[in-house]
Amino acid sequence: MARFIARRLLGMVAVLFAISVIVFLIFNVVPNSDPAARIAGKNADPDLIARVNADLGLDQPLPVQYVTMMKQIFTGQLTSYASNRNVVEQIWEGLPATFSLCIGAAVIWMSLAVLFGYLSAVHAGRFADRALTVLSLVGISMPVFWLAAILLYFLSFKVQLFPTGSYVDLTEDPLDWAYHLVLPWFTLAVLFIGFYSRVLRSNMLDAMNEDYVRTARAKGLSERQVRIRHVLRNSMIPIVTLFGLDFGMVVGGGAILTETVYNLPGVGLYAGEAIRSLDLPPLMAVTMFGAFFIVLFNTVVDVAYAVLDPRIRLGEAAPA
Amino acid sequence: MVAVPEAPPGVPESQVQGRNPWYLAWLRLRRNKVALGCGLLFVLIVAVCLAAPLWADYVAHTGPNDNHITDTVLIDGVETDIVAPDGTPLGPGLRGRYLLGADQNGRDVMVRLLYGGRTSIYIGLAAAAVTTVLAVVVALLAGYYRGWIDAVLSRVLDVIWAFPVLLLGIALGTALAIGGLKLGVIAIAGDSIWIPILIIGLVYVPYMARPLRGEILALREKEFVEAAVAQGMGPLRIMVGELLPNIVSTIIVFFTLNIANNMLLESALSFLGAGVRPPNASWGTMIADGYQMIYTAPHLTIVPGLMIVVTVLSLNVFGDGLRDALDPKARIRIEANDAGRH
Numbered sequence: 001m002a003r004f005i006a007r008r009l010l011g012m013v014a015v016l017f018a019i020s021v022i023v024f025l026i027f028n029v030v031p032n033s034d035p036a037a038r039i040a041g042k043n044a045d046p047d048l049i050a051r052v053n054a055d056l057g058l059d060q061p062l063p064v065q066y067v068t069m070m071k072q073i074f075t076g077q078l079t080s081y082a083s084n085r086n087v088v089e090q091i092w093e094g095l096p097a098t099f100s101l102c103i104g105a106a107v108i109w110m111s112l113a114v115l116f117g118y119l120s121a122v123h124a125g126r127f128a129d130r131a132l133t134v135l136s137l138v139g140i141s142m143p144v145f146w147l148a149a150i151l152l153y154f155l156s157f158k159v160q161l162f163p164t165g166s167y168v169d170l171t172e173d174p175l176d177w178a179y180h181l182v183l184p185w186f187t188l189a190v191l192f193i194g195f196y197s198r199v200l201r202s203n204m205l206d207a208m209n210e211d212y213v214r215t216a217r218a219k220g221l222s223e224r225q226v227r228i229r230h231v232l233r234n235s236m237i238p239i240v241t242l243f244g245l246d247f248g249m250v251v252g253g254g255a256i257l258t259e260t261v262y263n264l265p266g267v268g269l270y271a272g273e274a275i276r277s278l279d280l281p282p283l284m285a286v287t288m289f290g291a292f293f294i295v296l297f298n299t300v301v302d303v304a305y306a307v308l309d310p311r312i313r314l315g316e317a318a319p320a
Numbered sequence: 321m322v323a324v325p326e327a328p329p330g331v332p333e334s335q336v337q338g339r340n341p342w343y344l345a346w347l348r349l350r351r352n353k354v355a356l357g358c359g360l361l362f363v364l365i366v367a368v369c370l371a372a373p374l375w376a377d378y379v380a381h382t383g384p385n386d387n388h389i390t391d392t393v394l395i396d397g398v399e400t401d402i403v404a405p406d407g408t409p410l411g412p413g414l415r416g417r418y419l420l421g422a423d424q425n426g427r428d429v430m431v432r433l434l435y436g437g438r439t440s441i442y443i444g445l446a447a448a449a450v451t452t453v454l455a456v457v458v459a460l461l462a463g464y465y466r467g468w469i470d471a472v473l474s475r476v477l478d479v480i481w482a483f484p485v486l487l488l489g490i491a492l493g494t495a496l497a498i499g500g501l502k503l504g505v506i507a508i509a510g511d512s513i514w515i516p517i518l519i520i521g522l523v524y525v526p527y528m529a530r531p532l533r534g535e536i537l538a539l540r541e542k543e544f545v546e547a548a549v550a551q552g553m554g555p556l557r558i559m560v561g562e563l564l565p566n567i568v569s570t571i572i573v574f575f576t577l578n579i580a581n582n583m584l585l586e587s588a589l590s591f592l593g594a595g596v597r598p599p600n601a602s603w604g605t606m607i608a609d610g611y612q613m614i615y616t617a618p619h620l621t622i623v624p625g626l627m628i629v630v631t632v633l634s635l636n637v638f639g640d641g642l643r644d645a646l647d648p649k650a651r652i653r654i655e656a657n658d659a660g661r662h
Contacts, residue, residue: 011478014475015475015478015479015482016482018475018479019479019482019483022479022483023491026491026492026495027491027495137633137636137637137640138629138633140636141580141584141628141629141632141633141636142625142628142629142632143584143587143588143591143604143607143625143628143629144588145587145588145591145607145611146587146607146621146625146628146629149607149611149614149621149625150621150622150625152614153614153615153618153621153622157614157615249484249485252484256486256487256490256592257486257588257591257592260592261611271487272490272592275487275490275491275494275592275594276494276593278494278495283487283491286487287483287484287487287488287491290484290487291482291483291484294481294482294483294484295482298482
């Protein structure tokens with residue numbers, strides 16, 4: 001077991017390394033993205049550009065630049081080219097908003113997805129199932145930022161039920177915090193509710209034909225007990241896997257669209273701004289941060305599988 | 321003559337034997353009216369978007385990128401500003417010109433919607449083709465040769481997979497938009513729609529390649545591959561002639577659903593300014609433009625978004641139907657293909 005975990009951790013470090021190199025190369029090999037020229041302004045003379053280059057260490061060979069940047073990320077010294085502010089601090093400042101958004105949305109999407117998937121499977125083929133299927137298909141077919149914009153227009157502007165974006169800190173006023181986050185939570189959750197409820201439905205329908213379910217019925221358990229304790233519980237495994245991966249992705253700055261439209265000052269919004277100004281240091285840090293969460297949850301899921309199923313430990317990696 | 325046998329269930333085995341599997345799949349698909357209807361709807365949307373120049377020339381009399389900020393249009397005999405002095409554009413109404421109103425530059429939204437649909441669907445289809453070709457090649461190589469080739473390719477997939485999809489897409493999109501892309505003989509301009517196509521195509525490769533590789537690995541163990549080897553077939557012939565035909569149904573389903581995902585990713589990238597370059601219209605850029613005026617001219621945001629929802633929904637439903645028809649036991653599980661859309 002220890003060897004399995006060690007192998008996974010090593011793989012995790014390797015993937016993160018590869019990602020950091022790719023991001024670095026994207027911004028250095030691609031033509032015309034020379035940061036010095038942009039910082040120095042439009043009509044800068046070559047002297048000024050050379051000075052900026054020297055200041056930022058951009059006159060060093062690429063591998064040296066890469067090592068310096070990595071060192072700065074891990075010591076928290078990295079500063080942005082565009083705003084000169086400390087990148088690690090800014091990501092840190094974005095965490096409360098991002099975590100508030102993601103955790104709340106995750107609670108909503110897991111509970112509603114399980115509820116909808118369960119109802120759909122139990123009433124398979126009947127009206128409730130059809131209605132929920134249509135709903136979830138519509139949910140996964142909507143651009144998230146569009147849904148956010150539409151909700152803002154109708155519920156915040158027309159009816160004035162909710163505030164139009166922005167974020168209130170939890171420690172400041174818990175009620176206001178939740179009030180400001182209702183729309184973003186729901187927006188971020190819709191897509192996942194659609195996906196998960198469909199996956200759960202088909203898993204439950206498969207599981208209902210399994211022998212152990214027949215055994216459970218033969219033992220004289222009530223239909224309800226069979227469904228919840230046997231069918232639902234066994235059908236939850238793939239959902240939990242998906243959840244691990246998706247949650248990692250959303251926390252890792254993946255909620256850019258939701259954060260942008262609702263103007264939530266989280267990691268995603270920060271990343272969006274950095275990208276627009278082609279600011280390498282924050283992008284590097286945010287991508288590493290995001291990839292770290294994705295890879296971390298990936299590894300956690302793999303290890304959890306390995307704990308549950310010894311076959312995986314000895315052979316191939318866990319199915320995604 | 322007996323009627324054509326319907327597909328299972330409830331049909332005696334003897335009646336369906338000897339039919340080729342594609343025909344059986346068609347029989348199953350034919351019974352799924354909703355999926356079929358959605359497939360037709362998608363074809364219809366494509367056809368309407370292809371007819372964009374007709375609408376532009378004969379009905380609206382203006383092109384997709386023509387500004388009319390200071391012009392007026394005759395509505396019910398009254399000369400009306402296309403863009404009011406306070407900047408509010410004309411709303412939708414039943415007429416040939418400006419059927420869906422104008423945007424802040426006085427451009428005809430209906431015309432832009434049709435042209436934008438062409439761009440969005442074209443990107444969806446082309447990126448799906450890119451993804452499919454790359455994923456099939458990777459899956460065949462990794463699944464056939466196994467060993468170190470599989471190990472290397474799988475690690476490459478891992479790396480792309482672990483990238484936050486949207487961040488990767490935006491980073492590439494923004495960086496490439498400045499200087500374009502030069503890869504040996506291939507040169508792509510910064511404002512070309514091939515940049516979003518290649519980015520989207522690349523980003524989704526692992527989502528298709530991983531399950532396909534799994535199928536190839538399983539098929540590789542089957543006797544017919546052994547038989548092919550024994551007959552002296554070369555690796556290429558086995559991969560293309562023996563293994564590929566066995567995953568075609570999976571590829572078709574993935575391809576259809578991939579178009580839907582690509583269109584959503586395109587809209588997200590364009591919304592964040594890293595996809596289709598202005599002034600070219602795509603449904604994503606139209607929402608991005610319109611969103612700046614959401615409180616005064618909501619139709620600019622609502623209309624292109626609705627088109628995305630309808631198109632993507634039709635593809636999703638049709639793709640689902642296709643999967644049920646081609647693979648009644650639902651061997652293919654398309655899960656977790658929701659990356660990069662939050």
